Amino acid sequence: MSEKKGTSATRAKNKYNAKNYDRLYPYVKKGRKAVYEEAAQKSGMTLNEFMITAIEEKVQKVLEEE
Incomplete structure (x- = not known):
């Protein structure tokens, strides 16, 4: 019998997350996570929201330069 976890x-x-989201695993230098968390908190965002916003802003800037 197969074991379900x-x-x-x-x-x-x-199952929903696997179907609807891609996962990223960024590695950062020790201590930087705390800096990012503090900046996110001061911005009123979760760390995930903060990172996505930062990435999207950078992508938009790069694409506008083309």
Whole structure:
């Protein structure tokens, strides 16, 4: 019998996330995460929102230069 890990709700969330999102795994120097978290908090955002906003702003700038 195959073993199922997690509750059915967790499995459903994982399935939804796998279908609808790509994952990025940025590595940063030790101590930088705390700096990013503080900046995000001061901006009223989560760290994820802050990172996505920063990336999107940079992408837009680069694409406008073309």
